[in-house]
Amino acid sequence: MKSRILSNEKIASGIYKLVFEWKGGIPSPGQFVMVDCKDKTFLKRPISVCSADDKSMTIVYQVKGEGTKNLSEMKKGDTIEVTGPHGHGFELYEDKNVLIVGGGIGIPPLLYLVKKIKAKNSYIALGFKSEIFLVEEFKNLGEVIVTTEDGSFGKKGMVTQVIEDIIDKIDIIYGCGPKPMLKILQDISLKNNIPCQISVEERMACGIGACLVCACKVKKDGGFEYKRVCKDGPVFWAEEVEF
Numbered sequence: 001m002k003s004r005i006l007s008n009e010k011i012a013s014g015i016y017k018l019v020f021e022w023k024g025g026i027p028s029p030g031q032f033v034m035v036d037c038k039d040k041t042f043l044k045r046p047i048s049v050c051s052a053d054d055k056s057m058t059i060v061y062q063v064k065g066e067g068t069k070n071l072s073e074m075k076k077g078d079t080i081e082v083t084g085p086h087g088h089g090f091e092l093y094e095d096k097n098v099l100i101v102g103g104g105i106g107i108p109p110l111l112y113l114v115k116k117i118k119a120k121n122s123y124i125a126l127g128f129k130s131e132i133f134l135v136e137e138f139k140n141l142g143e144v145i146v147t148t149e150d151g152s153f154g155k156k157g158m159v160t161q162v163i164e165d166i167i168d169k170i171d172i173i174y175g176c177g178p179k180p181m182l183k184i185l186q187d188i189s190l191k192n193n194i195p196c197q198i199s200v201e202e203r204m205a206c207g208i209g210a211c212l213v214c215a216c217k218v219k220k221d222g223g224f225e226y227k228r229v230c231k232d233g234p235v236f237w238a239e240e241v242e243f
């Protein structure tokens with residue numbers, strides 16, 4: 001679907017927030033869209049939904065290569081090709097004490113999750129290397145704890161270090177971020193017997209379950225099998241993912 005860009009602004013070093021017209025339906029939290037970045041590969045990029053309604057969608061992306069650099073140079077009024085929403089998002093449970101854990105560029109889809117989930121209480125732990133983004137948007141949606149690896153904002157250290165203090169209050173955990181962080185969430189979930197859903201990132205090509213580029217290992221009957229992150233995920237129960 002061709003969509004007109006409404007704004008495209010830098011919100012931190014190498015991190016951009018893009019808002020575009022959207023008439024493709026309301027996504028579920030955790031779903032993603034495929035965006036044509038007009039690079040040599042002709043492959044669209046998977047980018048998680050940060051917010052959406054029946055008129056517009058917001059995505060937040062990191063400039064990592066030629067495609068996302070092209071995207072960062074697009075202006076209000078330009079047209080982009082977007083397909084989706086794709087994938088299997090988070091399963092939402094009402095009236096629970098939820099812990100939301102995000103790391104770096106894994107944080108944007110969690111903003112949409114926190115807005116949509118009807119939680120009893122939301123505890124939100126956000127981890128950054130140094131520069132922070134989107135933190136203000138999370139305030140008023142729950143109790144927010146911020147960590148930075150260099151201590152430049154919030155508590156110094158990794159986001160997973162602040163979780164143990166509040167884990168006793170939590171009914172369910174939702175996470176999105178780098179694999180080492182997701183692995184720690186899996187360990188915390190199993191150790192404390194708290195259900196946990198995580199959004200897994202993998203390289204993608206088709207985004208619709210046809211090419212198997214995005215295969216990830218999940219546990220099955222004492223062994224494992226492969227599932228497609230784009231179609232079966234990107235959200236999985238933490239206990240089933242084989243890291």
Ligand code: FES
Pocket residue numbers: 203204205206207208209210211212213214215228229230231
């Ligand atoms: Fe092609 Fe997932 S990206 S099957």
